[in-house]
Amino acid sequence: MSFDAAVVRKDFPIFETEAHGKPLVYLDSAATSQKPRQVLDRLTLFYETENANVHRGVYELSEKATAAYEGARESCARFIGARSTRSIVFTRGTTESINLVRFTWARENVRSGDEILVTEMEHHSNLIPWQLLAQETGATLRHLPIDDEGRLRMDLLADYITDKTKLVAVALMSNVLGTINPIRAIADAAHAVGARILVDAAQAAPHLSFDVNELDADFLAFSAHKMCGPTGAGVLYGREDLLEEMPPFHGGGEMIREVWADRATWNEIPYKFEAGTPNVEQAVGMGAAVEYLEGLGMDAVREHELELARYAMERLEQIGATIYGPRSLEDRGGVVSFNLDDVHPHDMSTIVDQEGVCIRAGHHCAQPLMRRLGVPATARASFYVYNTSDDVDALIEAVEKSKGWFA
Amino acid sequence: MVRVSLEDLYKEVILDHYRTPRNKGRLDPHDVLLERNNPLCGDEIELFLKLEGDTLQGISFDGKGCSISLASTSMMTEKVKGLSTKDARDVTESIKRMMAGEEEGDPDELGDLVSLKGVVKYPVRIKCALLGWNTLLEGLDQAGRNEP
Numbered sequence: 001m002s003f004d005a006a007v008v009r010k011d012f013p014i015f016e017t018e019a020h021g022k023p024l025v026y027l028d029s030a031a032t033s034q035k036p037r038q039v040l041d042r043l044t045l046f047y048e049t050e051n052a053n054v055h056r057g058v059y060e061l062s063e064k065a066t067a068a069y070e071g072a073r074e075s076c077a078r079f080i081g082a083r084s085t086r087s088i089v090f091t092r093g094t095t096e097s098i099n100l101v102r103f104t105w106a107r108e109n110v111r112s113g114d115e116i117l118v119t120e121m122e123h124h125s126n127l128i129p130w131q132l133l134a135q136e137t138g139a140t141l142r143h144l145p146i147d148d149e150g151r152l153r154m155d156l157l158a159d160y161i162t163d164k165t166k167l168v169a170v171a172l173m174s175n176v177l178g179t180i181n182p183i184r185a186i187a188d189a190a191h192a193v194g195a196r197i198l199v200d201a202a203q204a205a206p207h208l209s210f211d212v213n214e215l216d217a218d219f220l221a222f223s224a225h226k227m228c229g230p231t232g233a234g235v236l237y238g239r240e241d242l243l244e245e246m247p248p249f250h251g252g253g254e255m256i257r258e259v260w261a262d263r264a265t266w267n268e269i270p271y272k273f274e275a276g277t278p279n280v281e282q283a284v285g286m287g288a289a290v291e292y293l294e295g296l297g298m299d300a301v302r303e304h305e306l307e308l309a310r311y312a313m314e315r316l317e318q319i320g321a322t323i324y325g326p327r328s329l330e331d332r333g334g335v336v337s338f339n340l341d342d343v344h345p346h347d348m349s350t351i352v353d354q355e356g357v358c359i360r361a362g363h364h365c366a367q368p369l370m371r372r373l374g375v376p377a378t379a380r381a382s383f384y385v386y387n388t389s390d391d392v393d394a395l396i397e398a399v400e401k402s403k404g405w406f407a
Numbered sequence: 408m409v410r411v412s413l414e415d416l417y418k419e420v421i422l423d424h425y426r427t428p429r430n431k432g433r434l435d436p437h438d439v440l441l442e443r444n445n446p447l448c449g450d451e452i453e454l455f456l457k458l459e460g461d462t463l464q465g466i467s468f469d470g471k472g473c474s475i476s477l478a479s480t481s482m483m484t485e486k487v488k489g490l491s492t493k494d495a496r497d498v499t500e501s502i503k504r505m506m507a508g509e510e511e512g513d514p515d516e517l518g519d520l521v522s523l524k525g526v527v528k529y530p531v532r533i534k535c536a537l538l539g540w541n542t543l544l545e546g547l548d549q550a551g552r553n554e555p
Contacts, residue, residue: 344448344472344473344474345448345473346448346473346475346531346532346535347417347473347474347475350413350529350531350532351413351417354413354414361448362447362448362449363446363448363449367446367449370449375449376448376449376450376451376471376472377448377449405414405417405418405422406422406474
């Protein structure tokens with residue numbers, strides 16, 4: 001097998017730095033990933049040789065910038081199996097992508113008495129927009145429960161997707177539990193009642209190979225910064241016919257076709273949704289990140305992360321940690337949330353930081369899920385392409401040390 | 408300047424109060440009950456105050472949270488119990504200035520509480536350390552409004 005994390009790690013300059021005088025053990029990639037030299041070089045190349053506004057100038061430099069920006073759109077489309085770049089709207093990130101759907105499609109299609117279905121494991125970014133929409137429209141927000149191992153209660157799906165359901169908003173992978181959800185089955189149930197499905201792929205896109213057509217997603221959102229790219233760039237994938245009929249989101253330059261003093265017509269998709277000068281270099285960086293991941297091979301990425309997750313769960317269990325989320329590897333990713341005895345996750349996080357180990361502690365932007373799990377917070381280690389089994393060993397050693405402080 | 412290592416901070420001060428919190432549990436009767444939380448880490452606190460004239464005659468707390476938030480609150484109850492409301496406010500403001508890095512913290516005024524300064528190096532945890540104190544200030548405000 002060609003994937004070698006020790007080699008991949010050399011692509012990431014941050015690992016030349018230290019934390020508290022110790023080697024950096026970065027286990028918070030579910031929050032944001034580190035960036036490889038290839039992406040950083042692409043950003044620099046853009047600034048040094050291609051920078052101009054896009055879709056504007058008739059001069060060569062602007063055409064170069066536009067080509068770079070649109071090339072990134074092609075890479076993103078290819079990465080998720082979209083048939084056309086017309087389906088790929090560049091946004092600032094997953095949260096903006098979801099809010100775009102809330103303020104356009106949902107405002108036109110969700111009415112008082114309708115139902116919006118989310119799940120108990122959603123990140124706040126795929127929950128709050130729908131709470132706000134429900135409050136605004138009088139629609140009802142429902143939550144598909146999870147079972148004790150952090151899987152969706154698919155046996156209850158028929159009770160939760162009804163003739164009143166207009167939208168199902170669900171994560172492809174949980175940022176807390178690591179659970180990979182059976183999107184296709186949910187999409188089929190949603191479509192059977194004429195509802196649409198929005199997939200939050202913020203956690204999945206960096207780690208899994210998937211195809212929007214196989215998922216039968218109507219909308220799908222993801223961010224560059226969790227997948228080796230810069231912050232400030234993300235994608236909303238939308239089915240072309242849906243995007244066509246949706247009203248614009250923000251008004252401004254670029255999203256128009258023709259403007260009069262009192263009215264305007266809209267540009268074609270996806271530009272209708274890209275008002276103002278976009279985050280051009282971030283989008284270019286996102287394209288470079290996608291190409292970097294394609295070079296590694298997403299199947300190899302997944303296999304590598306699962307091996308780390310398996311090893312981490314095994315070691316954590318040996319030291320008596322409680323692990324949240326599925327224990328089988330088939331339907332989980334490389335996110336491992338855990339608690340250890342009476343060591344509060346925040347104490348643990350501060351203590352392991354002294355050893356150079358970066359883990360997340362808290363509610364992970366999923367407070368309803370924390371209540372469901374019956375804990376105020378968890379510690380979370382999340383793995384990516386640059387992590388090795390040495391990182392897991394460093395984690396375990398540091399966690400044991402934190403346990404020792406409280407012994 | 409007193410240098411407090413994280414390990415020393417935990418082992419010598421925090422864990423003592425974390426394991427054996429002072430003034431923990433309901434206080435009845437009480438004049439003020441406030442519930443507050445630190446959404447960042449899920450810490451929750453209930454603070455009970457009993458006043459006699461201008462004196463903070465009784466104080467207790469309940470709740471769950473990380474060791475720094477619970478220990479800081481436990482130490483707080485020990486420190487301010489029996490003080491006048493003005494003195495309790497003054498101590499609280501001193502602690503807040505110390506945690507903001509504006510003051511070194513006077514051992515004569517603050518006693519053991521000076522050790523909390525070790526938390527200043529961990530900005531995210533300062534909110535944990537101040538949860539109880541900020542709740543106390545609010546409680547004192549509320550008690551003031553309750554005055555006939």
